[in-house]
Amino acid sequence: QVQLVESGGGLVQAGGSLRLSCAASGRSFGRLTLGWFRQGGGKEREFVAANTWGVGGTRYADYPKGRFTISRDNAKNTVNLRMSSLEPEDTAVYYCAATQKYGTYTGQSDYEYWGQGTQVTVSS
Numbered sequence: 001q002v003q004l005v006e007s008g009g010g011l012v013q014a015g016g017s018l019r020l021s022c023a024a025s026g027r028s029f030g031r032l033t034l035g036w037f038r039q040g041g042g043k044e045r046e047f048v049a050a051n052t053w054g055v056g057g058t059r060y061a062d063y064p065k066g067r068f069t070i071s072r073d074n075a076k077n078t079v080n081l082r083m084s085s086l087e088p089e090d091t092a093v094y095y096c097a098a099t100q101k102y103g104t105y106t107g108q109s110d111y112e113y114w115g116q117g118t119q120v121t122v123s124s
Helices: none
Strands: 003-007 010-013 018-025 033-039 046-051 058-060 068-073 078-083 092-099 118-123
Touching: 003 092, 018 033, 018 092, 018 118, 033 068, 033 078, 046 068, 046 078, 058 068
Parallel strands: 010 118
Antiparallel strands: 003 018, 018 078, 033 046, 033 092, 046 058, 068 078, 092 118
């Protein structure tokens, strides 16, 4: 089992930045693929970014266009999502997800473990 707890959400003005963090416990963190998803009002949950261990790398959805950065700290068992140049369209609940499978998966069904989500609201 893996437990995930997100933090760092909040209200920010358009153009601002936020850093979301996800603390993981349970399984060996260094062997987890970690992802971020988001769900805005009336929309389906969508992929944001993923990071897998070793040389497996990182993958992003198209829409952040370089504004978001995922990073992991294996010493602290955390994965972060740094978001900059935020837009009102980025308003959503952001979820951290994890899987023991190796690879930068983009589908929700690829992840077995989920956090409770953290709200990000970007005002115009």
